[in-house]
Amino acid sequence: MSGRRLALLAGLPLLVVLVLPVVGLVAGTGPAELRAALAAPDTRAALGLSLRTTALATALLVAGGTPLAWWLSRGRHPRVVAAVQLPVVLPPAVMGVALLETFGRHGLLGAPLAAAGLSLPFSRAAVVLAQLVVAAPLYVLTAQAAFRGVSEDALLVARTLGRGPLGAWTAVALPAALPGLVGGAALAWARALGEFGATLLFAGNLPGRTRTLPLAIYAAMERDLAEARAVAVLLVAVALALLVGLRLLATREDADG
Amino acid sequence: MRWAWLAVGAALGAGCGRAAPAGPTVLAAASLTDAFGELEAAWEAEHPGADARLVLAGSQALALQARQGLRAEVFASADEAHARALVDEGLARDPRVFATNALVLAISPEADWPDGADLRDLPRLERIVVGDDGVPVGRYTAAFLDAAAARYGANWLAGVRAHVVSRESNVRLVAAKVAMGEADAAFVYATDVAAFPALRAVPLPADLAPAARYVDVSLVAGDAALADDWRTFLVSERGRAILAEHGFGAPP
Structure with missing residues (x-):
């Protein structure tokens, strides 16, 4: 038996455990239930809200996370890396309480925010912030790994050819790391879509305003399990489309470059 | 090994x-x-x-x-x-x-709720949290609000609804939001107020709020x-x- 086949054989049980629950979820849901869930105004509102908030959270994450990941990739910063990794380890509900203790009325920044006329809890901004925080490690760490492959020599060559620091970075580092960046962004986006615990505590749960797809699933679970399952299948479909779609985009760009 | x-x-x-x-x-x-x-x-x-x-x-x-x-x-x-x-x-x-x-109205210690205020004043508060319709406390709350609208008027009900900022999935989440001061008022059970001594409880008229x-x-x-x-x-x-x-x- 070849090494590859042996590896697949050894990894197969894990793959089955990962895939089977999704199969179970989808198998219990017929097209009629899916259509009914999609037609429900509550589900559509939750889907629209989820797509808008996660798109914004991912855009903010890419804007801030890319420079951070670049800086991390150029040196050794174990403590900063640990800080970035922290949301992976913390239960999301704890993260929700932490966000309240920071941005809530009585939080660290509560008084200055109130003075500025800003109130985050129970708002859409809170939904985005919760998604941003829990998804951040997935993007920053993937981007950092992608940037690690960019050599200082290549940057230096671009500089000697007359490019400025930013010009050299966009000409050399960005294209080389792009597949990794896109893959990281897709993963972060999908994680943001599934965000539940931090949102529940920090942003509350109001239909049409802060009730995202995962919160809608939780609410539906209390009324009707079939409906909850149908909305969950919808969430899985959107997340898979994101993961696969963006990955295809990344590999195509990789092939073109 | x-x-x-x-x-x-x-x-x-x-x-x-x-x-x-x-x-x-x-x-x-x-x-x-x-x-x-x-x-x-x-x-x-x-x-x-x-x-x-x-x-x-x-x-x-x-x-x-x-x-x-x-x-x-x-x-x-x-x-x-x-x-x-x-x-x-x-x-x-x-x-x-x-x-x-008993279903009660719990008021946060920081909320602007003078002594002698009653249910009629509820729409003046900024943030109200209730239970979702799918959970028992939410169903009791919805039944109470409907019954109360007949006494206090449709404007009162609209005023209350306009200030509902969250519909939580269990009563402890409702109580936690008001106990932390993030919400001004919430409909919870008398027992939840007993668990958070800082909260003030406003009893609801018994004819409008049947016991859970x-x-x-x-x-x-x-x-x-x-x-x-x-x-x-x-x-x-x-x-x-x-x-x-x-x-x-x-x-x-």
Whole structure:
């Protein structure tokens, strides 16, 4: 038996455990239930809200996370890396309480925010912030790994050819790391879509305003399990489309470059 | 290496092949958290060596877990619907109302709520949190608001609804939001206010807010003798005293 086949054989049980629950979820849901869930105004509102908030959270994450990941990739910063990794380890509900203790009325920044006329809890901004925080490690760490492959020599060559620091970075580092960046962004986006615990505590749960797809699933679970399952299948479909779609985009760009 | 495998085996064995539990597993609604915690300790004090276990969550989540095969002796629901549904499905028997609870308006200590303010002033508060329609406390709240609209007017109801910032999935989440001061007011049970002493409770007119009825059932999959033991203890003098201490009313 070849090494590859042996590896697949050894990894197969894990793959089955990962895939089977999704199969179970989808198998219990017929097209009629899916259509009914999609037609429900509550589900559509939750889907629209989820797509808008996660798109914004991912855009903010890419804007801030890319420079951070670049800086991390150029040196050794174990403590900063640990800080970035922290949301992976913390239960999301704890993260929700932490966000309240920071941005809530009585939080660290509560008084200055109130003075500025800003109130985050129970708002859409809170939904985005919760998604941003829990998804951040997935993007920053993937981007950092992608940037690690960019050599200082290549940057230096671009500089000697007359490019400025930013010009050299966009000409050399960005294209080389792009597949990794896109893959990281897709993963972060999908994680943001599934965000539940931090949102529940920090942003509350109001239909049409802060009730995202995962919160809608939780609410539906209390009324009707079939409906909850149908909305969950919808969430899985959107997340898979994101993961696969963006990955295809990344590999195509990789092939073109 | 062999000792390591033996250790793993021992650990797995301890987890799986345990002898029949010497105490009941009780699925209890989130609003029973404090009272049942004390009842558990009291039951164990009367049954040396036995270990009662509590699983606390929203009534609907517990009903779902019972349906999916979570092995337990008793299910104590915050409303009749979830308990009766399990009885109708043949998974539970002997439903009984064992306590009542009153819906109240809880006011945060920081909220602008002068002494003498009453329900009419509710729409002046900025942030109100309620339970979702799918959970018992949310259903009681919705019924109360509809009944109250007939007395205080449609404008009052619209004013209250406009300030609802969240519909939480269990009563403890509702109470936590107002106890943390993030919300100004919330509809919770009298027992939740008892659990958060900083909160002020505004009683609701009894004719508009019927008491919540707590119903327990014995689960068919569980050990019948253990279930009976727990349920008898629940309505014993000691059990009733603990329930009353936590703000629960006696069954009608």
